[in-house]
Amino acid sequence: MKVAVCVKEVPDPSAPKRIDPQTFRLDRSVAGALNDFDTHALEEGLRVKEETGAGEVVAVLMGPERAGDSVRKALAIGADRAVHLADEALAGSDLVATSKALAKALEREGADLVLFGQQAADSDGAVLWAAVADRLQLPVVSQAASLEIADGKARVKRQTEYGYDVIEASLPCVVAVSDAINEPRYPSLKGIMGAKKKPQETVSVADLGLAADDVGEAGSRTEVYALGEPESRGDRIKIEDEGGNAAEKIVEYLAGKKLI
Amino acid sequence: MPSLVYVEHHEGEPVKGSLGVLAKAAQLDGDVAAVLLGSGVEGLAERVGRHGAARVFVADDPALEAPLPQPRVDVLAKLVESEGFDTVLFGASVLAADVAAGLAARLDAGLNWDLVDLELVDGKLVGKRPALGDSVIVDVGWKGEPRLALVRSGTFEPVESGGGAEVSKVPVEIQDWSQQAVMVEQAHEESEGPSIEDADVIVAGGRGLGQAENFSLVEELAKALGGAVAATRAVVDAGWYPYATQVGQTGKTVAPKLYIACGISGAIQHKVGMQGSGTIVAINKDPNAPIFEYSDLAVVGDVHQIVPKLTELVREKRGA
Ligand SMILES: Cc1cc2nc3c(=O)[nH]c(=O)nc-3n(C[C@H](O)[C@H](O)[C@H](O)COP(=O)(O)OP(=O)(O)OC[C@H]3O[C@@H](n4cnc5c(N)ncnc54)[C@H](O)[C@@H]3O)c2cc1C
Numbered sequence: 001m002k003v004a005v006c007v008k009e010v011p012d013p014s015a016p017k018r019i020d021p022q023t024f025r026l027d028r029s030v031a032g033a034l035n036d037f038d039t040h041a042l043e044e045g046l047r048v049k050e051e052t053g054a055g056e057v058v059a060v061l062m063g064p065e066r067a068g069d070s071v072r073k074a075l076a077i078g079a080d081r082a083v084h085l086a087d088e089a090l091a092g093s094d095l096v097a098t099s100k101a102l103a104k105a106l107e108r109e110g111a112d113l114v115l116f117g118q119q120a121a122d123s124d125g126a127v128l129w130a131a132v133a134d135r136l137q138l139p140v141v142s143q144a145a146s147l148e149i150a151d152g153k154a155r156v157k158r159q160t161e162y163g164y165d166v167i168e169a170s171l172p173c174v175v176a177v178s179d180a181i182n183e184p185r186y187p188s189l190k191g192i193m194g195a196k197k198k199p200q201e202t203v204s205v206a207d208l209g210l211a212a213d214d215v216g217e218a219g220s221r222t223e224v225y226a227l228g229e230p231e232s233r234g235d236r237i238k239i240e241d242e243g244g245n246a247a248e249k250i251v252e253y254l255a256g257k258k259l260i
Numbered sequence: 261m262p263s264l265v266y267v268e269h270h271e272g273e274p275v276k277g278s279l280g281v282l283a284k285a286a287q288l289d290g291d292v293a294a295v296l297l298g299s300g301v302e303g304l305a306e307r308v309g310r311h312g313a314a315r316v317f318v319a320d321d322p323a324l325e326a327p328l329p330q331p332r333v334d335v336l337a338k339l340v341e342s343e344g345f346d347t348v349l350f351g352a353s354v355l356a357a358d359v360a361a362g363l364a365a366r367l368d369a370g371l372n373w374d375l376v377d378l379e380l381v382d383g384k385l386v387g388k389r390p391a392l393g394d395s396v397i398v399d400v401g402w403k404g405e406p407r408l409a410l411v412r413s414g415t416f417e418p419v420e421s422g423g424g425a426e427v428s429k430v431p432v433e434i435q436d437w438s439q440q441a442v443m444v445e446q447a448h449e450e451s452e453g454p455s456i457e458d459a460d461v462i463v464a465g466g467r468g469l470g471q472a473e474n475f476s477l478v479e480e481l482a483k484a485l486g487g488a489v490a491a492t493r494a495v496v497d498a499g500w501y502p503y504a505t506q507v508g509q510t511g512k513t514v515a516p517k518l519y520i521a522c523g524i525s526g527a528i529q530h531k532v533g534m535q536g537s538g539t540i541v542a543i544n545k546d547p548n549a550p551i552f553e554y555s556d557l558a559v560v561g562d563v564h565q566i567v568p569k570l571t572e573l574v575r576e577k578r579g580a
């Protein structure tokens with residue numbers, strides 16, 4: 001089984017996030033981190049490879065050069081190889097443009113199974129897989145709470161608004177996994193040391209057979225006009241559990257509001 | 261702006277979210293059409309017409325019976341092209357999101373998601389999208405047509421305006437690859453499990469509880485407060501707690517007087533199911549947890565320490 005796993009670098013969740021008021025793009029000058037949701041996809045890819053006994057797991061990441069740290073992290077966790085789509089021309093890509101570039105990269109891989117995470121923590125789109133699958137002309141199943149590979153098929157339990165469906169898709173196919181599908185492993189020291197030696201390919205837009213204006217802002221079909229403040233929920237109170245008195249403070253607060 | 265609204269249906273009923281989007285589209289511009297895709301769905305056309313659609317397109321075919329996205333993309337792509345719709349709107353759902361994104365790729369069309377409002381500004385369509393854990397609102401638009409949009413669930417209310425619609429049949433032609441995902445077992449509304457929609461107090465648990473057994477902490481607190489227990493998708497998917505108790509986009513929508521979130525990060529998909537709560541208290545050990553953005557009382561700390569103590573104090577206070 002050859003498994004390709006799409007992973008993204010997002011701003012470090014512990015750093016405050018902001019949108020640049022000039023460019024309307026997310027300020028990516030803060031430290032980056034491998035999208036947590038995608039470590040579940042990676043884990044699932046590794047599990048499938050281990051269970052089927054042979055094959056490889058390829059991490060595919062589109063993002064600026066500095067996202068190389070996240071590429072290395074994916075390798076340290078266990079991916080056998082990585083493809084990094086890095087090109088100035090990709091900056092500002094929306095769904096249409098991103099799916100175009102990723103689909104081209106995935107086409108070159110010809111994996112039996114293409115995995116996605118549940119969502120990118122910075123865009124919360126939770127949609128990219130369906131666009132990529134359409135371009136690859138492959139079946140797609142999303143929101144997978146469990147995944148089994150058998151008899152040339154992927155069997156997925158997915159949650160919708162009505163409970164759980166069971167869907168089967170013939171391989172090759174695209175599956176987007178939920179963040180409860182597994183407990184991702186952490187990179188081991190050996191993994192971290194070994195990551196540097198694993199094959200890593202940096203791919204440009206031209207390498208993918210695309211023109212610069214197929215992707216990035218030029219290839220995008222959406223735009224941003226302005227930023228505003230949302231309505232606030234009113235006064236918020238924040239307390240820390242210092243000296244273990246948080247429970248008392250909560251009771252006081254609830255009593256003050258006549259909620260107990 | 262000839263626009264098309266994708267109307268989802270479940271067990272013979274158009275879903276509320278889709279009818280809400282239809283009402284909004286009709287308010288922006290009277291020239292609104294709706295599309296129904298499924299098997300045996302023709303009977304719904306009249307209902308849809310009464311909710312604001314001047315025209316209803318019906319694609320009725322056994323190939324569209326299962327709620328799977330790709331056959332729908334095939335039919336919609338042809339319809340949008342042949343009828344020249346410049347706007348296609350969807351109420352968010354698991355199915356609709358996959359249909360919308362597939363359609364965006366097929367038509368090379370812009371898709372904006374998670375919109376909480378739509379406006380016409382000088383004839384130009386502008387969407388409002390909350391970002392970064394809803395801490396900013398971004399005005400988004402489209403370059404070129406068609407313009408595709410997914411509206412956040414629960415955003416617009418349906419309006420029954422009456423009137424009839426002109427109904428037309430849509431040809432159904434499905435691509436090979438679109439038929440390679442097959443429904444083996446389709447979900448039915450779960451009737452088992454406690455009902456949480458009417459509770460005045462809800463204590464909800466998330467993955468921060470650490471393991472299924474620790475839900476007893478949340479159950480004890482709920483009992484002390486005379487409330488119900490709810491859960492996040494992460495713990496429902498993991499089998500810690502029943503689906504019937506899930507709050508959020510693919511679970512229940514609740515609005516108790518008091519909602520206490522224990523070990524819940526506060527993803528948008530969770531928020532949409534509980535933001536109408538009167539008072540929100542969140543206990544989370546991560547001071548940057550998104551849930552603190554919309555909690556009235558944010559408590560930074562460990563649920564294992566705080567919740568048992570809180571239960572005890574509540575019991576004392578209520579004399580139970
Ligand atoms: C299409 C779609 C639909 C979805 N529908 C829903 C839905 O209906 N409902 C829903 O809930 N989610 C839904 N989700 C999933 C959602 O995006 C999140 O993944 C999910 O809500 C996370 O659940 P959680 O908060 O339990 O887990 P996590 O995000 O893992 O959060 C756990 C939290 O616990 C905290 N924590 C850890 N240990 C402790 C401790 N000892 N004490 C205190 N705090 C601790 C952590 O800091 C963290 O913030 C949906 C996602 C998609 C893509």
Ligand SMILES: Nc1ncnc2c1ncn2[C@@H]1O[C@H](COP(=O)(O)O)[C@@H](O)[C@H]1O
Binds near residue numbers: 008060119
């Ligand atoms: N730039 C990217 N490079 C590789 N994979 C990505 C990228 N952006 C998103 N993904 C994948 O698509 C999933 C959904 O992203 P989104 O639709 O943006 O929320 C993520 O969980 C990743 O698996």
